[in-house]
Amino acid sequence: MRKPLIAGNWKMNKTVSESIEFARDFVKAVSNVTDRDILICPPFTSLYPVSEIFNGTNVRLGAQNMYFEEKGAFTGEISPLMLKDAGCSFVILGHSERRHIFGESNELINKKVLSAVSHGLVPVLCVGELLEEREEGKTFDVVGSQLEEGLKGVSADSEFVIAYEPVWAIGTGKTATPELAEEVHRFLREKLSELFGSKKAESVRILYGGSVKPENVDGLMAMNNIDGALVGGASLKVESFVKIVNFGR
Numbered sequence: 380m381r382k383p384l385i386a387g388n389w390k391m392n393k394t395v396s397e398s399i400e401f402a403r404d405f406v407k408a409v410s411n412v413t414d415r416d417i418l419i420c421p422p423f424t425s426l427y428p429v430s431e432i433f434n435g436t437n438v439r440l441g442a443q444n445m446y447f448e449e450k451g452a453f454t455g456e457i458s459p460l461m462l463k464d465a466g467c468s469f470v471i472l473g474h475s476e477r478r479h480i481f482g483e484s485n486e487l488i489n490k491k492v493l494s495a496v497s498h499g500l501v502p503v504l505c506v507g508e509l510l511e512e513r514e515e516g517k518t519f520d521v522v523g524s525q526l527e528e529g530l531k532g533v534s535a536d537s538e539f540v541i542a543y544e545p546v547w548a549i550g551t552g553k554t555a556t557p558e559l560a561e562e563v564h565r566f567l568r569e570k571l572s573e574l575f576g577s578k579k580a581e582s583v584r585i586l587y588g589g590s591v592k593p594e595n596v597d598g599l600m601a602m603n604n605i606d607g608a609l610v611g612g613a614s615l616k617v618e619s620f621v622k623i624v625n626f627g628r
Contacts, residue, residue, distance in 0.1 A: 383600065384540065384584050384607035385624045386418040386503065387614025388443060388471060398425035401617060402432040408621045412437060415607075417624055418469055419614070423457055430466025441469030441503070444477060447487075447494035459498035470495050471609075473505045473529055475546045485528035492529055496537045503540040503609065504529045505588070506567070510547035519566055526570050535575040541567055541585045542609040548589030549611065557598040557605070560587045564604035593622035600626050 393401065398421050409417060420441040421429050430440050442465075446456035462470060472495065473488040488504070495502040506525040508518045522543065533539065543563050545555050555563075564585050572580035587599050588609030599605050613619045 381582065381584050381606045383415040383626075384418060384586060385415060385626075386420065386441065386469075386471075386542075386586060386607065386609045387620055388420050388474070388588075388609055388611050389422060389615060390443065390476070390611060391422060392615055393421060393425060395425050395428055398422075398429050399432065401615075402429045402438075404617045405620065406432060406436050406438055408617060409437065409624055412624060415624070420469070420471055426462070426465040426467060434466065439468050440466050441471060441501075442467045443471050443474070445470050445472070445491060445495065445500075447490040449498075459494055459500055462500060463498060467500060469501045469503055469540070471503045471505065471542075473525065475505060475507050475544055475549060479509075479546065485525060488529050489531050492539070493532055496533060496539065501538050501540060503542050503586070505542045505544050505609070507544040507546050507549075507589075513545065513547065518563060522563060522567060523570050526567060527574065530574060535579045539583065541571075541583060542588050543567060543585060544588035544609060551590060554590045554592075554595050554599075555587070557595075557602050560589075560599060561602035561604055564602065568604050591623065593619055596623050596626040 418439045418441050420443050433440050442462045445459055446453055449458050449460050472491045477483045492502045506522040508521040512521050548554050567585055568580050571583055584606040586607040586609045587605050591608040591610045592613050
């Protein structure tokens with residue numbers, strides 16, 4: 380049985396002081412949650428101070444991105460060693476905003492995934508289609524290639540998480556219906572089975588991301604192949620994120 384994972388991606392929001400205030404309040408509010416995993420991914424500037432608050436609690440810390448090299452002349456980048464040292468255990472890779480705003484390719488994202496795994500970080504590999512790709516019937520082709528190319532060279536015994544985030548539903552208020560999301564999640568699990576075998580495919584957690592809110596999380600989490608949520612805007616307020624973490628209650 381896959382343990383649900385609820386992840387908050389703060390994107391480019393919250394100063395260090397705001398992050399610390401949130402972390403303190405949030406840890407208290409979810410201290411009794413044991414049947415699901417909780418992950419928060421703040422901006423780089425807040426990672427270390429937030430890690431000190433999360434240390435010894437049931438909340439895990441992740442980063443929103445990283446470069447694949449350990450060190451060097453890569454101005455503005457963050458290495459896996461730096462993330463580990465700051466207290467991270469997860470890292471989001473291939474988010475649609477990295478793909479479509481910053482032009483990251485499947486090849487680059489794959490290098491990051493391989494680097495994360497080799498350094499003991501759990502990559503959360505994001506896949507998802509644009510609105511025009513969905514309207515043209517290309518959803519499975521797009522997410523299938525993003526999955527296959529992103530995980531190229533990754534061994535079956537490596538730990539990783541997949542997040543399906545239809546680009547047309549991110550920050551737009553639009554959400555894929557639970558049934559529509561389940562269809563893509565089922566396809567992704569079948570694809571994982573082709574790549575790694577059915578046993579591995581059944582163990583991988585596939586999250587849904589795209590305007591997840593307290594009002595729609597229960598319906599999404601009722602689906603067989605949706606194992607959690609990658610939450611954007613609704614993870615920025617303690618009250619709304621706590622409600623999402625406590626889905627089904």
